[in-house]
Amino acid sequence: MSPAPEYANSEVLVASLYRTISAFNDGGEIASISEGRVPIRGRKVDGTVVANRDRGRKPVGAALDGESMHALLHNVLESPKLPNQSAKRFLQITPLVGETASFSGSARLAGNPWPAGALIRQMIWLGSPNPSAAQDTWGKLFHALGVHEDDDVFARFLRDEICAWTGAQWGAGLTVPEEDDASCLPEGELAGRASPARQFCEDLDAVLAAKSVMTRRQWTSLLEALVRIAAVAHVAWVCEVHRQIWACVLQSLSGAEPANVRETIYPRDFGYLTYGMAPISELRDRTSTYLSARLGLNAVLWGLQDCGKDFTGKLSSAADVQALCDTVKENRAALAGMGAVIEDLSDREARTLRCRRGVGANLMEFARHVLYQRQVANPILRGYDQGYVLRKRSAAKSSPWVCVPGPVAVLLLVHCSLAKLAGPRSVHRLAQHMAAYGIVVDHRKIDSNELGSQLRMLGLVLDSPDAESGMLLVPPFPQVRPVREGARP
Template identity: 45%
Template sequence: MTDWEKFKESPWKADHRSFQQSDLAVRPAPEYASSEVLLSALYRRIGLGDVGEKNVPVNGRDLLRRVEAGKAPPASALRSEEWSRVLQGSLESPKLPNQSAKRFLQLTPLVPEVSRYSGSARLAGNPWSPGDLIERMVLLGSTSKDQADALWQRVFAALSVTSEDDVWARWVESELTVWRQPSGSAFSFRPLERPWPADFFASDARSLQFPARQFVKDLDAVISVKAQMTRRQWASLLESVLRIASVAHVMWLSDVTQRVWSLVRGSLRGDQDFTGQASAQGAHSIYPQEIAYFPYGRAAMDQAKVLVSRYLYARLGLNATLWGLEEIGQPFLQPLSSQTAVDRLVEVVASRRDALRRISVLETWQALQDTESRTLSCSKGIGSNMLEFVRHCVGQRQTARDVLRGYDQGYSIRKRTNDARARWVVGLGPVAVIAMAHCCLHETGGARSVHRLCDHLARYGILIGRDEVASSDLGQKLRLLGLVLDSPDAESGMLVLPPFPRSNAPRTPVQA
């Protein structure tokens, strides 16, 4: 059986290497991930090399068994029953409604050692690693390999527990270290392992503005204020940025993929003459000029579903084309990591159009739309997993116990009402508002017009006009948090104030 025939039989299991190895590929394939799963996975990726994602639930069950058996280590500061109350009280993270009957360890990722026992995407099987996604974001968003390496080291230093952390964080890390099995290793730096995206940077990256580029700046902004709050507060701030950026990154990559397929499909059909000159002039760019993924106050999951569905159609089409080129003896081996690579693929397809038509590449793609309709409509498989990622990553945590409904304050989408069937709408939680206000003002040292905050949110695909802020849920939260100042000199009459003003900077400067 040829690769072309294997693809037609199992289209989701046979990604062509040019597609799979692209710097712009949606890799790793996203699945369920809450904010705490994101941070826990980052701990493991950057400093716990001995803990694989599938080992986390096993470690958690082992710790619970030892605690319940009363086998406290000699160096432990607490008896087993007291430590049990800490694990299932002070450190416990609320479970989802469908997890209420399940017995497993779910802890707030306050310190690195917590992620040894809690915070995997799944409780069984082989969970995906959101930490790998964050690593790819750091690489893609940095302007050089040296910058990426330096940022990764700063992230590790900030995630480490030192004498500068509060006493609660230091005690929890110390106590968990005592309970660690002798075979476990301490939290120690693991460098970036993925190759530098050289093709992407060689032709496109330096002039582009995209979510990962903003993320690396915001990561530094969050690291810079760690000393101004408790470890728990800072972890919440970091989680908020991680979840907004991760979803925006996946949506942007999905958008780019469907734009690539639009060009390749046009070349297959012979609709346009692609010579590469038009792309050089920006007429056929694979990069979106505006990322309007989440209009503020509007339904959140509708646009996400459209983007994911288009990505899946594009993935099928691109793989059909690439495997088709292999079938006719004209393999395309260059990873689709840049505009230049895509232009070259478009030209190759145009020059081999008749041969590709003879093996019915477009007809194969159309036929797969019928056989794979449930996956393409996001009802199962990859599409369903990606929507679950979006919903749980940026959505406000729905808890099994109503009293804990306010636990998650770093969300970006929320239920319109408390009804379980209510629609999800775009709306930032208080911690997300603080995080975005701080990040957008980090480089300014003082207050600025609300227009700057709107621009910052737009870089993550969250759209709100500056004239809409005052009357919106966002404006209300900014006022309740004391982060706005009315000023007749400012655009829209509002200044956003820095949540963590520098000691030498005035909180209410006259500059608008």
């Protein structure tokens, strides 16, 4: 995971995606806006709006005066702040159009925030069968994120008005990643294996196809829900793959021949959340095993380097892992004391391995803030976030967080689960689709649990005695043509 995830929420992921996928036309100069410059630009924009409001002026080309623009940014478009941010003054805007990403949506307000959009780019490349398909998906996403003449009138107004006030226009050109920043796995590497990144690429097609049948705000909410479900699932999947890679290397250290490496390191079934259950301990355990695996792998690689047997592979495929295992097995004698070294390192880094600090703490913070329903400082806006995956079991402060996806997330999952199909399907199909993102739910219990109630409330099921569990899924957007089965491996 490079860069390693840290704090983010769904809106930060989308805003950073805008900055990652395209440059800006900033006063006639085509340039990318780094994450660290975003808060600085936000303070500048806010100051400009306040100055124009106080003087009764507005920039050339703007339709709103300073008072109205201030209300637009601080009331209409403002994204709720967290309870610990209530006293802080900064612009936090819902990322409806790319122009807002020039001054809002960074992971932190100071320092050098991590580029959250790079994680989405990495998921597209790892989930695509080849670089050509990844480029195609990246280009379609760029086009969909833009505001065109067929978008609703508010989106077009917002694009032009924010550009007039900031001088920065999004969409100056598609940014193509360097080879080191995004690379595909060998073709067929994940065939028959669980992969949230691959499922994300398939579902992204379905979400892009649905853009024309809803408003910009509705579509952005749908995209945010997909990104937050897929991003944390992908990170958890990477943790699992690292654990299995380390298990193979440990076998080689003991002199045993690892079984089929590809069969071992890529799981057939992947689950890290259970519907209705509290997931925090599971997330912490997965993160801790990832850190232990990284520590062990690095120690072995350093040990090989010390004995003059450098491993030059990238560990980016099952074949590379097999090559590392062969190298370790050939040099077992030179690595004889490695167990004691790893044990000593584990003792010294105990707080890190327990996710109390460093990368582990950052990964836990990332998972919590992306999956949690947004906790807001203003109680009037407590219903703002409807695309969450985890919510509190009750209103009590000490109430545990449980896996109960929100209405927008459920809507998204039903739409994507039916995107390749023309005929009706039972809720078993929905349970299979959720399992592709590591969310385990028993389809036989959907009829009687809260998921069944949500599906009925949203009009996404029909009760049918002939269907499994007595419930048939109803497409939420019947106007959207199904994506052809087999269009993407």
